[in-house]
Amino acid sequence: MKKQIVRTFALGVSAVALALTTGAAPVSSIEAADKKPTITVYKDPSCGCCKSWIEHLIKHGYRVDAKDTPEMTGIKRSLGVPDRLSACHTAVVNGYLIEGHVPSADIARLLKEKPKVAGLAVPGMPMGSPGMEGPRAQHYQVLSFDKTGKTKVFASY
Numbered sequence: 511m512k513k514q515i516v517r518t519f520a521l522g523v524s525a526v527a528l529a530l531t532t533g534a535a536p537v538s539s540i541e542a543a544d545k546k547p548t549i550t551v552y553k554d555p556s557c558g559c560c561k562s563w564i565e566h567l568i569k570h571g572y573r574v575d576a577k578d579t580p581e582m583t584g585i586k587r588s589l590g591v592p593d594r595l596s597a598c599h600t601a602v603v604n605g606y607l608i609e610g611h612v613p614s615a616d617i618a619r620l621l622k623e624k625p626k627v628a629g630l631a632v633p634g635m636p637m638g639s640p641g642m643e644g645p646r647a648q649h650y651q652v653l654s655f656d657k658t659g660k661t662k663v664f665a666s667y
Contacts, residue, residue, distance in 0.1 A: 547621070548573040549608065552585045553599040560599040563611055563641030570614035572603075592659035595631040606630070611639035616652045616665050627654040630664055638667070 549567055553560035555578035564574050579585060586593075586600050589607055597610025604621055607629030620630055631653050632639055638647025652665040 546571045546573070546618075547604050548575055549601050549603040549617070550575045550577060551599055551601045552577045552579055552582065554578070554580060554582055557598055559611070559635060559641045561641075562643070563599065566640040567614055567617075570618075572614065572617075590628060590657060591631070592655060594659070595633045595653065595655060595661070597631065597633055598635060609633075611635065611641050612652055613640050613665070613667070620654075620664075625654065626656075627662075628657050630654055631661075 549572050551560070551564055551567075551574055553564075553576060564576055567574050582598075582600070586596060586609075589600060589602065591600055591607060591609050595609050599610065601608035603617065606620060606627070608617060609629065609631035611632045612630045616630060620627075632650055633653070635642055636648050636650035637644055639650055650667055651663050652667075653661040654664040655661045
């Protein structure tokens with residue numbers, strides 16, 4: 511009986527030690543992706559920059575459900591994207607709208623802080639934004655917007 515108690519105790523200590531050492535191990539990219547939500551992206555099937563933005567999201571651990579549609583104007587209108595903030599693609603994540611080439615870091619900040627906004631937008635297609643990389647970059651802003659279309663600078667690049 512005494513040997514069985516000692517053996518059970520030793521197994522318990524080993525299990526605790528294993529849990530402690532694996533708990534400190536770095537998280538794999540697969541595990542990190544499991545913690546990030548899926549982003550649904552509505553895009554024109556022939557748009558190359560939309561595909562590049564999706565690759566940016568995937569590279570930063572997001573899962574993407576891409577929906578090709580030639581009816582982008584209708585999608586934007588039905589989701590509530592203000593016309594003046596319009597860009598080439600529209601996404602939805604955890605109830606927030608993401609319009610245009612918004613960097614993944616700003617999406618992560620939005621999801622962490624959970625502000626009372628409808629979403630984020632990078633109007634137009636500024637060079638140097640994710641999916642619009644090239645030999646030159648221009649300054650651009652990521653804007654938060656509410657359901658009335660009121661905007662506020664969320665980030666500047």
